[in-house]
Amino acid sequence: MVPESYYVTLSAVLFTIGVVGVVIRRNPLVIFMSIELMLNAANLALVAFGQRYGNLDGQAVVFFVMAVAAAEVAVGLAIIVTIFRLRRRLSVDDLSLMRW
């Protein structure tokens, strides 16, 4: 049986790749997908921790994270589509209209 710390290490690697992806890319869709990557890495760590401590609460939290991620993706993609409709360009460097 694989020790849980292996899963947590894999989760740390995936989370880091997600962070790097958010910073180095300019396409908001790819940035969004990198955020999904980070959410999944956190979910994997939660399941591994729950397995280690022998209760199911971690898995229940992962279920809620999935539901929130679904809502977040729907709203986020709608915002991106609306911005694209207004500007006809899709690069995060142009997007300062929500900054005060």
Add this chain to the structure above:
Amino acid sequence: MAYAAFLVLAVLAIGSAVGLILRKNAIHGALFLVVNLGSIAALYLMLGAEFLAAAQVLVYAGAIMVLFVFAIMVLIPGKEEIGPDPRRGARLLAVPVGALLLLLLVFGVVARWSGPPVPGGPSGSVAAVGRLLFTSYLFPFELTSVLLLAAMVGVLLLARRRA
């Protein structure tokens, strides 16, 4: 045997994640993300979380990725991120900072937490998780439905064409 399966899945997950952030074409990135989500679903199975593995495939690899692919098809008229990057130097700083973050995570979280695996963890079957969701987590579960409804209404509002 379990180690071999873990190794294959870990290589798949990391390779597809790297592919996602390096490929220029967003649709390739979306396909890489599907591979990544699938391998994480298999890892859930190895951890005994059967319900979450099924939910991962249904919700992430199914619903969320369809939304992504749809948005990519609608939005991108050609190549994105064409032309030189005016802030290339600042963006490349992400690599050393990412390495630092990884070191911090590995030594701060994982290293303090190693140890032999505990045999006989909880069963993540549909019955067990469902019982938990409908007893201890009943109120958050109901709130989730309100959240999804609010998201749906918000998206309809955003997507409506301005008259």
